[in-house]
Amino acid sequence: MALVGVRKQQAALTEAELKAAAIRVFDLVGYLNAKITEITAEAGRATGSFYKHFASKEKLLQALLADLLQEGDASAELPGHGTDFRDREAVRWHIAVYWAFYRQARTVMIALQQAASVDETFAEQAQRMIEPDLHHIAGHLAGLDLPGDPLVVASIFTSLLSTFTATWLSGNHPRLGRELTDDEAIETLTSFIYAGIGGER
Secondary structure, three states, X not given: OHHHHHHHXXXXXXXXXXXXXXXXXXXXXXXXXXXXXXXXXXXXXXXXXXXOOOOOHXXXXXXXXXXXXXXXXXXXXXXXXXXXXXXXHHHHHHHHHHHHHHHHHHHHHHXXXXXXXXXXXXXXXXXXXXXXXXXXXXXXXXXXXXXXXXXXXXXXXXXXXXXXXXXHHOOOOOOOOOOOOHHHHHHHHXXXXXXXXXXXX
């Protein structure tokens, strides 16, 4: 039994190293250009070891996606999670948590976007990933004088949040002559979205 436990630990360690190496390679060359041999070399592992854990590069990305979903679920349990978007601070909390999440997971998020552009399976998975969030956000909009159906407004909320965050954290934004801090960006986005969903100014 002890030997089995050691082997499981070693396998888990190798898998974690391959995932971490993949993220570094994706960051350097992009998901579409990344080769399995580059990932294993970065991890300091033989190429054959990759296939003991993942059938393909796509399966590795799916595993990274599963990790992200787990992290996203955990973030909902963080302190300060308000559920009433009539309260501006509840809106800001969601924006700030997503901002921090994207900053940490930016490389994987970009890899998923790249994969979705060439593979319908990933596009569908991305949609399924967003679906629970839409209902989560729609549930927080009760009591507001919304400009449309709650799910439509929730879709606008999440689309604006994800697009702005991705644009700003990738550096593809207008030059201001100074660096905008995360807090300033979050505050601006919060004010914009809060006004859009009918919150009091």
